[in-house]
Amino acid sequence: MRVLFTFNIKEDQLRSLEMGFPNTEFSFTKNIEDVPLDSYEIIVTYGEDITPSVLDRAPSLKWIMVASAGVEKMPLDVIAEKGIIVSNVRGIHKTPMAESVLAHILSLGRALPTLREQQERKEWNMKVKQTELRGSTALILGPGAIGSEIGRLLNAFGVYTIGCNSSGDRAQFMDETIPFDQLKEVLPKADIVISILPSTQETKGMLDDSYFKLMKNTALFMNFGRGDLVKESTLVHALKHGEIGHAVLDVFEKEPLPAESELWELGNITISPHVSSHSGKYVERAMEFFTENLSKWQQNDRELLNLINLKKGY
Amino acid sequence: MRVLFTFNIKEDQLRSLEMGFPNTEFSFTKNIEDVPLDSYEIIVTYGEDITPSVLDRAPSLKWIMVASAGVEKMPLDVIAEKGIIVSNVRGIHKTPMAESVLAHILSLGRALPTLREQQERKEWNMKVKQTELRGSTALILGPGAIGSEIGRLLNAFGVYTIGCNSSGDRAQFMDETIPFDQLKEVLPKADIVISILPSTQETKGMLDDSYFKLMKNTALFMNFGRGDLVKESTLVHALKHGEIGHAVLDVFEKEPLPAESELWELGNITISPHVSSHSGKYVERAMEFFTENLSKWQQNDRELLNLINLKKGY
The missing domain is CATH 3.40.50.720 (NAD(P)-binding Rossmann-like Domain)
Incomplete structure (x- = not known):
């Protein structure tokens, strides 16, 4: 052969x-x-x-x-x-992507960026605001191979996982799964909102301003799917006005993210240049x-x- | 009553x-x-x-x-x-400490400090060296309540866990457990070496130069137990001469870490001011x-x- x-x-x-x-x-x-x-x-x-x-x-x-x-x-x-x-090789990206998502979540929760800034100033300061991941709630938009792997790891950390897909059919490692048309009802519950959605007619521009207004002021929003899920202007508005707490973006409306984008200037954002799947x-x-x-x-x-x-x- | x-x-x-x-x-x-x-x-x-x-x-x-x-x-x-x-309340620290340990491991593996530096320069650079945690081997010195919780989470990420304690008695969430006197035999296998050991007569100064020479050149060494496990001079030597890849320290021989300590100056170290248990x-x-x-x-x-x-x- x-x-x-x-x-x-x-x-x-x-x-x-x-x-x-x-x-x-x-x-x-x-x-x-x-x-x-x-x-x-x-x-x-x-x-x-x-x-x-x-x-x-x-x-x-x-x-x-x-x-x-x-x-x-x-x-x-x-x-x-x-x-x-x-x-x-469907699912080949699930390990590096899920590790990236968890890395960002834990790094922010345990204040690693702040610790790093202090280290640069040789500053020993124990008054650092840290939170625990355990007991929080994550909403996973697109709980397929990658989203389920993220859910599996979040479950291990004691996080309650809500999957959201077009059918509402139960997805693996989700404590519950809801269809897109119920998304607005659960948004106020989520401490973390993670999208791994592909780009389709249904998802393009799906998350408009009204969705961000429903999220917790402290919510962490992560886009690891496709950049066209949400307009850059929507994100800038939500972050500037404290409608959410922080965003971690691995994908953008326009890639590479243009140097003149306002996103670079914001304090409550982490910009990852579409590398979360690399391995x-x-x-x-x-x-x-x-x-x-x-x-x-x-x-x-x-x-x-x-x-x-x-x-x-x- | x-x-x-x-x-x-x-x-x-x-x-x-x-x-x-x-x-x-x-x-x-x-x-x-x-x-x-x-x-x-x-x-x-x-x-x-x-x-x-x-x-x-x-x-x-x-x-x-x-x-x-x-x-x-x-x-x-x-x-x-x-x-x-x-x-x-033995074990009360296990959740925040295990989350901190995983945060540091994942953050380094997925190159989050590098992404942050690039973001500060508004630089879109996809050529970032990232590794996967899955398939690696971690050695946990002191697999008690906290160490086992770290082991549980590492297992979920597909990491092989070797516990090391004074008796060699099997510890929870360790794929194998060895006694202290066999430590040198397993050190060359470990990608990550994490200590959560308390300070006792047996552990004080236990990790001398000879232990670091046995570790992989790429090894990540983490001390989240007590600072007197290893002399600062030993750590400085191992990090400066590339005997290990990186260290994450939450505890130090002298706390607060003095401003004149050489550790502050090294490029391959993360300094956490004894806050990993905070919550x-x-x-x-x-x-x-x-x-x-x-x-x-x-x-x-x-x-x-x-x-x-x-x-x-x-």
Whole structure:
């Protein structure tokens, strides 16, 4: 069996693939246009190089393993016609993102930025305002793979978790789950509001001024989903007028955040340049998904992890 | 039944005591020397005001509830002679301390200090070195109430926990536990070394240069126990010569840390002015311990929570 990778992996990662699958030949190219594709049953790719002409040149292709979360750039209809299946690495970002979210929450609660300022001034001052996370309430907008992982960790800290999604169907590690149309009722209860929502027609601009007015004055608002969930002007207003206590933003309406943005100037904001999902372990994780699926594949089990529904596109 | 508090509690805390224990009279004084003590069966105190003469003036006293962790300043021999029992609030610090420890670990791993510096310069830079906590190994020196709570949370993050105590007896939420005399064997495995050890003859100066030489060059060393565990000169040497990666210190050989200490000058250190246990919820927590014990007491159950062994002193 022959497998083509269109990105490189580390020596030791290749060695463990070869040890685990001795009857399989692994080839690598950085440019799929340069190589003949006739003999490959499986292609492992970040997804952007799969075009209809590539598919025409790959008559043996049966499975495309996409080492990223989105497949929106792939010709899914052509792939479906040819009977090829596609799997991705959905959830690969959940560990680094959940660790980032918890890092920010705990760092603010335990006053780490203040301690750091004091340290810079060589100041020993024990009168630092700190709070406990235990016993607080978090509202998680978009409790999918990442949101549930955040919920799992918050639960371990004794936080009550309320998930909010379009259906209101119960989500994992949420003490309760509500639909979007009940969001305004629960906002006043939340000490922390975290969005990991994707950008869809429903979520674009969803959080307008009226939502921030309902939040606690002390609330921590975190956007780790997509920047178009809330207008920058809405955030600036809420933060300037103390409608909420603090914001941690990893995503912005416009990225990179322009130097002239008012957000940079505010005292009650933490700006993270869309790095919460970054991790030195990305390829390692992707290989774990691939290895598990390749084992299934070789046992003729076609119920792969993270199979994409080619009609729905996710 | 009459109970004397030698510190004040909040109105609502008093009200809920009175609601829960309608047949009990609660009195309050800030100076135990000022009041007659004949009729009190129970005294609730921070512990420093209990002297032999106080005990002589309190013939009805049967139980002293100490709303702090240490009882080393109390005349335990006299208390034992009179058949009085003592309970404390052991473990009351575990929530804020464990949250502080996790806050520091996650904040460093997810590069929050670097993000903050970039924010101050209005710099959008996505090339930030971040690591994942999941899959790492933590060594916990002193896995008691606080250390186990830290272990519980680290386990939730997928961290392998090694506890280290004098007996080597298995401690809660530790994947393994080793005795002090095997510490040097496991030090090279640890990504994080956290001490919550108390100050005893055995621990004083325990971590000398040779221990730091065995740690990973990237190791994070955290002292949240007592400052005399390691000499300041040892720490300065280890940090300056890159024997470890970073230190987070909440306790110091000399507190407050003197302005002339070299520690202030180092780039790979976080200085916390002995505040990791602080919490706005202290009295609330102490009242939870007291309420549970008072219920037992009134049902003639003398197996109180956190009873002190008056001979051992803890």
